[in-house]
Amino acid sequence: MNKTKQYCGFVAIIGRPNVGKSTLLNKLLKKKISITSKKPQTTRQNITGIYTSNKYQIIYTDTPGICFNRKKNIDCLIEYSYIEQVNYVELIIFIVDGIKFTENDSKIISKLIILNRPVILVINKIDNITNKNKILPYIDLIRKKMNFLSIIPISAKKEIGINSLLITIKKHIPESIFFFPKNYITDKSDAFMASEIVREKLIRFLGDELPYSVNVKIEDFNINKNNILYINGSILIKHINQKKIIIGKNGNKIKKIGIESRIAMEKIFKHKIQLKLWVKSLS
Structure with a gap:
């Protein structure tokens, strides 16, 4: 009797502080495991969230916001060196804040290009964009910066585009046995x-x-x-x-x-x- 195929893989969620990484993780899991606030650098260490549904298990890592100026915050991680930790992942979700693409976002992209991992660009907080006609030209502009696997506009807070993102993630998770029991939602105590x-x-x-x-x-x-x-x-x-x-x-x-x-x-x-x-x- 043939066993049902299983798919399992690791996905890192990265981006500047306060772009909505923790909110996105909670929405993808449909459980709250990562704290959220309007204050930058709320997440201080990697938080692992485990999504298991039918034949899929996706192991997400919510990383601290990448910061570039130690003088502003003692907890900032300079030169985004921790991105090196995502070398083992199958997929990276890079989140940006609406159509506010910054110099620091560009710095993150330059590192992602070197890492040579598949990257989904998530444009979060689209509910805050008053003129929606600006979204498509922004996508055309940003897709020139890197060969993204996909570019997906979402609102994590209002759960817009979450299902589309999850479908895209599942398409790129490799065939593998599950790493965690089906009832686990995090590796934290x-x-x-x-x-x-x-x-x-x-x-x-x-x-x-x-x-x-x-x-x-x-x-x-x-x-x-x-x-x-x-x-x-x-x-x-x-x-x-x-x-x-x-x-x-x-x-x-x-x-x-x-x-x-x-x-x-x-x-x-x-x-x-x-x-x-x-x-x-x-x-």
Whole structure:
């Protein structure tokens, strides 16, 4: 009896900060595993998302936004050197922000040409383009910069063009056995996902007040006999004077962050959750 063919491959999602990489990953997976915000450099490390449907398994990597000026952000990766890490992938999705093609986008393309990997160019945020007649001339212009596998306009936020993108990706995934069990959606631990949820809420509620150096560490992650998930987390800051920014007046900010984090976690982990957060200074 012949086995059904399986197709499996790795796909990297790259682009400048704030072009919608994490939002796109979540929409492709139909699950939220990567945090999003309007603040650049929200994603600090590669996030792996695993899409499995029938005979296809696509392993996506959501990479930190490529930044070119260390003076503006200590977390920036200079000279986009981390792109070297995508040498193993079958396919690269390069995202640009609408019709705002920048000098830094050109720098990324020059590196992609050297890497010699198939690249799908995704033009995101087309819902923000008032004059849609500008899209086709822009595509004609941009296709001259590199031999793209395909150029697909989308709106990740409004889920426009996501199915077309997924169909194109599937066409270029090689025949292979699956790398992960069918029920996996990420290779990250639940504790890591919990820490990212808290960090997302910190970014959402504190905005520019939040220092980039803030990290979240999950100290305890346990389910008791009543099926309640107990999560204790520490918000780690470098300087003690940052503590009052996060706690807020009469503890209102840390309370709001905790409530919103707990609600988001309950949706993901499918458990009633008791969450406790502390702010700890490393100095």
